[in-house]
Amino acid sequence: MHEPLLSIEGLSASYGDFQALFGIDLTVNEGEVIAIIGANGAGKTTLMRAICGLVKRQATRAEFGGMPIIGLRPDMIAKSGIAMVPEGRQLFRSLSVEENLVIGAQASRKGPWTLEKIYTMFPVLKERRLTPATALSGGQQQMVAIGRALMSNPELLLFDEISLGLAPIIINAIYEQLPALVGGEMSAIIVEQDVARAVSVSDRVYCLQEGRVSLEGASGDVSRDAISKAYFGV
Amino acid sequence: MIRASEISIVQSSRAAWIAGLVGLLLLLALLAAPYWAGRADMRLLSEIYLYLALACLWNILAGYAGLVSVGQHAYVGLGGYMLFALAMFGGINPLVAIPLAGLIGGVASMLVAVLIFRLSGAYFAIGTWVVAETFRLSFAQVSALGGGSGTSLPAGIVTAIGDGRDGREAIIYWGSLGIAVLVLAAIFLLLRSRQGPALKAIRDNELAARSLGIDIWRSKFIIYVGASTLTAMVGAAIFLQKLRISPDAAFSVNDWTAFVIFIVVIGGIGTLEGPIIGTIVFFLLRETLADLGPSYQLILGLVAIVVMLRAPQGLWGFVRSHYRIELFPLTPRAIDSQSKKDI
Numbered sequence: 001m002h003e004p005l006l007s008i009e010g011l012s013a014s015y016g017d018f019q020a021l022f023g024i025d026l027t028v029n030e031g032e033v034i035a036i037i038g039a040n041g042a043g044k045t046t047l048m049r050a051i052c053g054l055v056k057r058q059a060t061r062a063e064f065g066g067m068p069i070i071g072l073r074p075d076m077i078a079k080s081g082i083a084m085v086p087e088g089r090q091l092f093r094s095l096s097v098e099e100n101l102v103i104g105a106q107a108s109r110k111g112p113w114t115l116e117k118i119y120t121m122f123p124v125l126k127e128r129r130l131t132p133a134t135a136l137s138g139g140q141q142q143m144v145a146i147g148r149a150l151m152s153n154p155e156l157l158l159f160d161e162i163s164l165g166l167a168p169i170i171i172n173a174i175y176e177q178l179p180a181l182v183g184g185e186m187s188a189i190i191v192e193q194d195v196a197r198a199v200s201v202s203d204r205v206y207c208l209q210e211g212r213v214s215l216e217g218a219s220g221d222v223s224r225d226a227i228s229k230a231y232f233g234v
Numbered sequence: 235m236i237r238a239s240e241i242s243i244v245q246s247s248r249a250a251w252i253a254g255l256v257g258l259l260l261l262l263a264l265l266a267a268p269y270w271a272g273r274a275d276m277r278l279l280s281e282i283y284l285y286l287a288l289a290c291l292w293n294i295l296a297g298y299a300g301l302v303s304v305g306q307h308a309y310v311g312l313g314g315y316m317l318f319a320l321a322m323f324g325g326i327n328p329l330v331a332i333p334l335a336g337l338i339g340g341v342a343s344m345l346v347a348v349l350i351f352r353l354s355g356a357y358f359a360i361g362t363w364v365v366a367e368t369f370r371l372s373f374a375q376v377s378a379l380g381g382g383s384g385t386s387l388p389a390g391i392v393t394a395i396g397d398g399r400d401g402r403e404a405i406i407y408w409g410s411l412g413i414a415v416l417v418l419a420a421i422f423l424l425l426r427s428r429q430g431p432a433l434k435a436i437r438d439n440e441l442a443a444r445s446l447g448i449d450i451w452r453s454k455f456i457i458y459v460g461a462s463t464l465t466a467m468v469g470a471a472i473f474l475q476k477l478r479i480s481p482d483a484a485f486s487v488n489d490w491t492a493f494v495i496f497i498v499v500i501g502g503i504g505t506l507e508g509p510i511i512g513t514i515v516f517f518l519l520r521e522t523l524a525d526l527g528p529s530y531q532l533i534l535g536l537v538a539i540v541v542m543l544r545a546p547q548g549l550w551g552f553v554r555s556h557y558r559i560e561l562f563p564l565t566p567r568a569i570d571s572q573s574k575k576d577i
Contacts, residue, residue: 052445054441054444073449074444074445075444075447075448075450078446078447079447083445083446084445086441086442086445090439090441090442091439091442092431092434092435092438092442092443093438094438094504095431095434095435095438099431099434100435102431103431103432103435103443103446103448104446106432106446106447106448107446108447149446152446152447
């Protein structure tokens with residue numbers, strides 16, 4: 001058994017005086033897709049941000065690829081190979097589609113993902129490469145956000161609520177691309193409101209409740225019953 | 235349907251070519267100003283160049299790097315005082331002292347940055363102002379530089395600058411023009427480099443930029459130090475032209491910050507053309523209305539309010555959104571390779 005790609009023990013995070021995460025343990029193995037589910041305010045987005053170093057956090061142990069990542073600045077974490085597709089996409093409005101993608105390569109990591117590869121996967125982005133990114137439709141913007149994250153050639157890709165605010169047909173189209181992205185070299189953590197989808201696309205699932213892990217298991221093994229218990233805390 | 239192979243991506247446009255040509259001719263005409271312009275006109279032109287440089291630098295700080303400093307007069311004053319100190323105590327030729335004053339301003343700005351970069355938003359703005367006040371109060375204590383009442387550049391130093399009064403004024407004029415060209419060129423190259431989009435990304439969304447591996451602190455630090463270095467050079471040139479310096483004139487928040495912000499906001503913040511338009515408008519207003527006394531400032535305020543309400547992107551933003559032209563080729567555009575038309 002290989003060392004896990006990401007292994008976190010006792011992770012806490014807070015916004016000022018408000019503590020949002022309490023002693024989270026989480027592991028991600030190479031090539032694995034992890035789903036994080038939980039009600040609104042359970043701490044899913046905070047967990048993503050804590051991994052990326054965007055909120056104040058402590059942990060008894062947090063290693064990515066064998067290197068400790070707790071004290072690292074967000075840009076150093078990005079350079080070490082973690083990229084995020086943030087909630088609400090967060091595109092740069094004064095940059096074109098292509099500039100948004102190129103910015104993703106700021107971490108200057110080598111790997112298979114190039115502008116050309118992104119355009120092959122999402123041909124519509126090539127057609128609209130010079131359009132301001134925020135002038136695209138929601139689904140196309142999400143493609144830019146995914147492409148931008150891929151441009152850094154991450155080993156671990158975090159998807160935070162990528163289906164939020166998109167039409168079901170677009171969500172399906174985006175999730176259809178997922179197997180082409182992950183597996184093999186790249187692992188992923190997916191935060192998803194749609195529990196059924198989260199379970200179906202992932203290898204393992206974690207359920208958060210009020211900042212703690214309330215359930216963890218292989219996605220094939222966890223029952224609906226167990227999930228709803230963990231979800232609502234009943 | 236146009237096939238991808240028929241599209242080429244260009245950064246320039248016909249408008250930019252014409253603007254470049256006109257700019258070059260204008261630059262040549264301005265270079266020759268000592269041969270055709272009167273003394274007063276040359277002084278006015280120098281002042282325009284230096285304000286243009288200050289406005290472009292503040293625009294880079296606030297409009298691109300998101301560093302809304304209201305204390306850049308700290309570096310204008312520091313640059314001016316360093317010019318006087320280097321010339322009076324170091325015996326250095328004032329023209330050589332201009333870049334040296336810039337370097338000293340740059341080093342000072344590194345130390346200041348370490349302090350004030352701990353603040354953000356409104357606190358950062360106030361912090362920069364406090365720093366500038368501290369500079370002013372400190373220089374007022376230096377009796378060798380005239381303390382609170384200031385000092386004049388000794389006649390011996392002044393006469394050594396150039397041959398006679400005309401020669402001297404021509405040299406100072408060319409120095410001011412040179413600094414403005416240097417500042418414009420530096421900013422243009424910066425925005426065309428890899429740093430350009432990164433800067434805009436930071437301005438648009440700092441959190442997202444940070445999570446993509448952009449070292450925000452370093453980017454802002456480089457911009458702040460670079461802009462402050464050049465601002466100190468501009469300050470040195472301003473007070474070389476005035477030949478006299480005092481703490482209140484050197485660290486004047488009104489002259490070196492408020493008017494500069496006015497210029498950038500009127501012209502269009504976050505665009506390269508904005509400060510140029512703003513400088514022209516500002517000097518047109520000033521030269522036609524300054525005799526009105528206090529009402530002149532009321533009119534400036536009124537213009538600022540009207541522009542902010544009617545054209546929040548400034549005059550250039552207004553023009554660009556209506557006519558889609560760009561004088562500096564910075565935004566890539568797609569054109570059809572055969573017809574050379576936009577698609």
